[in-house]
Amino acid sequence: MFRLVVLFVAILIGGVSQPVRAFHTLDCGPFRTTIIDKKTGERTCLALSPVAQEQLLRSRKLQQEQERRTNDLLLKQRQRAKAQELIDIQERSKQQQFTRGHSRSTREPARSQERTSKIQEGLARQDQEAKRGRERVLESALARQQNLLEQKLKLPRADLLDEQKNLNKRLLKDQSGQ
Numbered sequence: 001m002f003r004l005v006v007l008f009v010a011i012l013i014g015g016v017s018q019p020v021r022a023f024h025t026l027d028c029g030p031f032r033t034t035i036i037d038k039k040t041g042e043r044t045c046l047a048l049s050p051v052a053q054e055q056l057l058r059s060r061k062l063q064q065e066q067e068r069r070t071n072d073l074l075l076k077q078r079q080r081a082k083a084q085e086l087i088d089i090q091e092r093s094k095q096q097q098f099t100r101g102h103s104r105s106t107r108e109p110a111r112s113q114e115r116t117s118k119i120q121e122g123l124a125r126q127d128q129e130a131k132r133g134r135e136r137v138l139e140s141a142l143a144r145q146q147n148l149l150e151q152k153l154k155l156p157r158a159d160l161l162d163e164q165k166n167l168n169k170r171l172l173k174d175q176s177g178q
Contacts, residue, residue: 030056033171052170059163069152077145084138091130099123 028034028045031053035046048056099119 033174035175046174049170049174052167052174055163055167055170059167062163066152070149073145073149073152077142077149080141080145081138084134084141088134095123095127 032045032047035044036042037044
């Protein structure tokens with residue numbers, strides 16, 4: 001608003017001083033574009049057509065939506081990884097408790113060693129199988145999330161490129177028409 005007042009006052013006075021002209025050419029705003037006269041090098045602001053303004057707003061909205069979706073997907077991915085870590089910790093704790101309890105109850109000299117070794121082998125196999133299962137689940141979840149992320153990023157990107165091309169065409173038409 002202040003810029004418009006300064007510009008209006010400068011026009012009424014009959015001339016535009018260098019500071020006012022410099023202040024005016026620094027920023028044309030989101031709905032105006034800067035045009036540079038090739039002969040004189042003078043910069044002027046030109047208002048965008050309503051269609052170009054609408055496209056600009058739509059492309060900004062699409063870009064914000066894309067950023068929001070990306071952030072949401074990354075947050076979900078981090079949350080799932082943390083949940084999987086908690087599950088792993090709980091499983092390890094249960095196995096350790098079971099091992100401790102079982103080793104206490106089997107303290108017979110000869111049979112104890114045999115039972116302990118069998119139990120430890122069984123627990124080791126279970127631990128390895130559980131670890132492989134967790135890794136497969138985590139890998140598949142990450143692959144699914146990556147695929148979803150790629151799919152959701154590809155769709156808005158195409159819309160943004162189309163919007164950008166249309167906006168550039170309209171700007172060229174507006175500039176050449178005036």
